[in-house]
Amino acid sequence: MAKNVSLLNNKIWLSSPHMSGHEEKYIKEAFNSNWIAPLGPNVNGFENDLESYLENKVHVAALTTGTAAIHLALVLLNIKENDEVICQTKTFAASVNPVTYLRAKPVFVDSEKDTWNMCPELLEHTIKDRMKAGVKPKAIIIINLYGMPYKVKEINTISKKYNIPIVEDSAEALGSSYFDQKCGTFGDLSILSFNGNKIITTSGGGALVSKNKETKAKIIYLATQAKEPGIEYSHVTTGYNYRMSNILAGIGRGQMKVLDRHVEFRRKNYNYYLKHLDTIDDISFLNEPEGFYSNRWLTCIVLKTNQMRDDILKLLGEDNIEARPSWKPMHLQPVFNQYPKYLNGVSDDLYKKALCLPSGSNLTKIELNRITKIIKQYFE
Numbered sequence: 001m002a003k004n005v006s007l008l009n010n011k012i013w014l015s016s017p018h019m020s021g022h023e024e025k026y027i028k029e030a031f032n033s034n035w036i037a038p039l040g041p042n043v044n045g046f047e048n049d050l051e052s053y054l055e056n057k058v059h060v061a062a063l064t065t066g067t068a069a070i071h072l073a074l075v076l077l078n079i080k081e082n083d084e085v086i087c088q089t090k091t092f093a094a095s096v097n098p099v100t101y102l103r104a105k106p107v108f109v110d111s112e113k114d115t116w117n118m119c120p121e122l123l124e125h126t127i128k129d130r131m132k133a134g135v136k137p138k139a140i141i142i143i144n145l146y147g148m149p150y151k152v153k154e155i156n157t158i159s160k161k162y163n164i165p166i167v168e169d170s171a172e173a174l175g176s177s178y179f180d181q182k183c184g185t186f187g188d189l190s191i192l193s194f195n196g197n198k199i200i201t202t203s204g205g206g207a208l209v210s211k212n213k214e215t216k217a218k219i220i221y222l223a224t225q226a227k228e229p230g231i232e233y234s235h236v237t238t239g240y241n242y243r244m245s246n247i248l249a250g251i252g253r254g255q256m257k258v259l260d261r262h263v264e265f266r267r268k269n270y271n272y273y274l275k276h277l278d279t280i281d282d283i284s285f286l287n288e289p290e291g292f293y294s295n296r297w298l299t300c301i302v303l304k305t306n307q308m309r310d311d312i313l314k315l316l317g318e319d320n321i322e323a324r325p326s327w328k329p330m331h332l333q334p335v336f337n338q339y340p341k342y343l344n345g346v347s348d349d350l351y352k353k354a355l356c357l358p359s360g361s362n363l364t365k366i367e368l369n370r371i372t373k374i375i376k377q378y379f380e
């Protein structure tokens with residue numbers, strides 16, 4: 001009997017790793033050839049797989065983490081102490097931390113309601129206002145939050161108009177697209193993450209995506225301690241130790257085989273939740289605007305009130321189900337609250353009312369049913 005009870009209450013995770021079964025083959029190859037060091041055939045293979053997935057529009061350098069990729073992107077853009085970098089406030093802290101590694105200053109901009117990503121009108125207002133105060137922002141870090149593409153046309157037009165480069169944080173959006181072009185190709189530089197909870201994982205990993213071979217070469221140079229060619233250890237600039245290891249890249253190669261399937265499963269989760277919960281008046285969903293295709297990394301629902309959100313979070317927790325509030329905006333974080341912010345209320349509202357539901361590509365129908373049943377019962 002006890003066995004049945006524990007089966008019913010199996011932990012349901014928000015977003016857990018989902019292996020394809022092909023990963024070990026590549027790891028074994030690395031062991032058999034003793035290629036355990038960083039660099040090596042799996043790193044090149046993984047980068048090639050990513051480049052062809054991104055339709056050979058870009059060049060990909062595999063790194064240790066998505067955070068490292070953002071850090072190097074800002075180094076490449078020559079961000080220095082006291083420079084201002086415009087950041088989406090509705091995101092995970094990893095998008096912003098690298099700005100402060102460089103002693104630069106984040107300037108936070110709020111979201112719009114259609115995608116939950118940076119509001120174009122507020123972005124332009126922010127740029128004008130900073131310029132009026134005598135500082136022109138040096139870069140814009142934009143997010144494809146929970147897999148939903150940002151408003152590419154509007155934002156990139158503003159970026160061009162003011163000549164401020166974009167770093168596209170696509171950590172959550174590998175497999176998403178905007179009018180049939182893949183996310184991860186829209187920034188002057190773009191980043192990907194392969195952390196354990198992402199759409200595919202290398203256990204830990206990331207990539208920096210650039211537009212040409214020369215930039216990719218420069219990224220690899222900086223990510224391997226900026227060592228000059230030759231056998232002497234000569235250095236003329238500060239380097240980093242950010243290159244992905246050949247073992248982890250092997251996991252990535254195995255994961256690339258199932259990336260599209262993972263997207264399909266996550267979109268199915270979203271559709272399941274939509275079908276079973278959309279009839280409840282107090283729950284709303286984030287629909288895809290025309291031309292937007294989200295990998296639905298996480299399904300988030302918006303409750304009518306903060307109280308409802310907290311109640312449901314608690315009920316799910318009591319049944320051993322991991323749900324989470326949506327990202328707490330950066331302008332509300334003690335570590336960042338001294339920086340300038342341009343707000344419209346959208347991120348504050350979502351912070352109070354949005355709830356991320358379990359969304360892993362390995363969820364079963366039985367698990368999805370267990371989750372939606374609890375939410376439906378709450379409203380009965």
Ligand SMILES: *Cc1c(COP(=O)(O)O)cnc(C)c1O
Nearest residue numbers: 065066067092094095171193195
């Ligand atoms: C996960 C994540 C990152 C950081 O990636 P890591 O590989 O964990 O360093 C950056 N930005 C966003 C929006 C993320 O969700």
